[in-house]
Amino acid sequence: MANGWTPERRARQAELIRRWRPWEQSTGPRSDAGKARASRNGWKGGVRPALRELARILRGDG
Known part of the structure; x- marks a missing residue:
């Protein structure tokens, strides 16, 4: 991935946060x-x- 997070790293982080x-x-x-x-x-x-x-008011438009 372009941001440095592999699918494995993303899954590990998701599990840690759930814990x-x-x-x-x-x-x-x-x-x-x-x-x-x-x-x-x-x-x-x-x-x-x-x-x-x-x-707008000062110009007299409105």
């Missing part, structure tokens, strides 16, 4: 600051469309 089960130890954010930061993970921005709308 470790890291998702069971994950607790997520505990502090209020961490929860606030995690709540913004999906935010993609949104400033540019607002600026375009403002420019």
Whole structure:
């Protein structure tokens, strides 16, 4: 494979991860600051469309 992972290596890693089960130890954010930061993970921005709308209004187009 181009990324260096052979099928054997991929199978071994998959088995190790199934054995470790890291998702069971994950607790997520505990502090209020961490929860606030995690709540913004999906935010993609949104400033540019607002600026375009403002420019349109200032030009008198809209």
